[in-house]
Amino acid sequence: MNATMPSPAATARAPILRADNVCKAFTSGTLRTQVLNDLSLSIDPGELTLISGPSGCGKSTLLAILSGLQKVDSGRVHALGSELGQLDLRALERFRLQHTGFVFQGFNLFPALTALEQVELPLNHMGMSKQEARERARRSLEEVGLSHRFKLRPSELSGGEKQRVAIARALAKEPELLFADEPTSALDAANGQTIIDILHTIAHTHGTTVLCVSHDPRLVAHADRVLAMEDGRILSDRRLGAGASKETPP
């Protein structure tokens, strides 16, 4: 576990997101399921990291814990220099407001709002002026290729377009961390391709750290780094760009 404990000199290039010996179990009735088992990992900034693994292995749970949506049983999560376990509910909300974006499997768009309004809404709560929120929303939608769809409501958008609005909504906040849970599983191959390309571009042009969970093998080729999970542990850690692949012991 030495690898995850940074020396003072290394702090400047410290991983942006780090989990140390995280354990998480769920109890329903008398049955106790250990979902994350002494898991440690560190995510580097400005990359698209893909977490893959079989169904039920704990990928979504890991994402919820790394993003501060769920508490750990034991272990620590450090994100952007804060230890998430020490923040209360309000502080966590503030942390998420300032630093994180989310893209979920479902698009979760308000039926009553136009694409532009969906993206503007969270910005309004960040204390941004009306003009700035509108301007940023426009830019984000243009970036995901929806400049001609500003005024349309979810019922008038295709599935892929809806997911792109959801990405624009997360992106407009200009977060350091972007979490995506199965963002392509409700889409066909072509649309899924577009989405993963957008996420990849975001990581590289904005320097956003993108953490994406998926069991879609087609996405693997687009990631900078792929973590394979099984039974609550990281089994392998591969870097694709460098061609090199290093295995970390569980």
Added chain:
Amino acid sequence: MVALARKTLVYEWRRFLPAILAVGFAGLLQLLQLALVLGIFGATSVYITGSSGDVWVGFPGTQSVGSGRSIDANVESRILMDPAVTHVEPYEWVDGDWRGAGNTGGVSVFVSGIDTAADGLMFSKVLSPALRARLAEPDAVVVDRADLGKLGVALGGTATINGRRVRVVGVGSGLRGLGGVNVLTSLDTARRLDSDNDDIGPTYLVAKIADPAQAKAVARRLRGSKAFGPYTTWSAADFARISVRYWLFDTGAGAGVLFLAGIVFLVGAVITSQTLVGAVQGSVREYATLNALGVGVGALRKVVLEQAFWVGALGLAGATVLGAFLLLGARAEDVPVTLGPVAALACIALVMGQAAVSGMAAMRSMRRIDPATLLR
């Protein structure tokens, strides 16, 4: 700011319609019930509210206009001595048994003997000067148009009260009473119809004062003298209130009104809160997404409260339009309905209170919003 609450309300109006209707109809029911009760029981004080007397003088302890006892006629000079009093006139109340020409049996009537002079105070607001003048004829009576059938007479017809012949010389409106039919006569005619030999003077004295705003103070000042036998004084507004309250509680109608108002409030609130809860549940994933993005639960609660407010406001608008039509219709059909500003404000407060209670109940259901459930 994106107006999420309003935009959702407009876009998903079908979802919110039941709540708006529930609030609206609950409001309408409260409004009509209040107007009807105030209208019906307001009739018990028509003698006061239909007249321009500012101060009333009567037997101590009188609980409603209809239960007065005669006072000493000499009290009149005591009242006139007060510099604020500009005019005093007697008012005779006689309980009578009406026998009409038609097949109506005996009808219990309240005979009001009033001053027929042109500047008379009694019923000055509901009796035209021409009708008042015709009352000066011996044995002339005026009744409400709507009571003719009940009395079994036509205009110009004759009947008897307490065995004495009277003639209907005119019909008015706004003269209906509660518990009996109001019959207006001159003071002389009323005294002739009075079969109670113990009556030594008028039932009431009604006074006009220079500044009606001082009615309460003048009434207090005129009280207390015992030189002419027992009497007491009220301002017209106080006496009207005493009369209406006596009837409301004597008949149990007051308790009934409160009970019904409570039930209507409750049913409306349940339907409204359930609709709002449904709307929250329908958007729970969207709310959770916003919360994941860092929008606080407090801000999300405000959305629901704002929706509740709009539901209340729209329901209120509907109830007001419909209520106005129904009240006008009721007036045209001689159904007694009254709605003052206080009662109208009470209805508005009730409706908005209902929306607020429903909104809070719906807000409780937002505790289930957990962004972690979006990650599965």
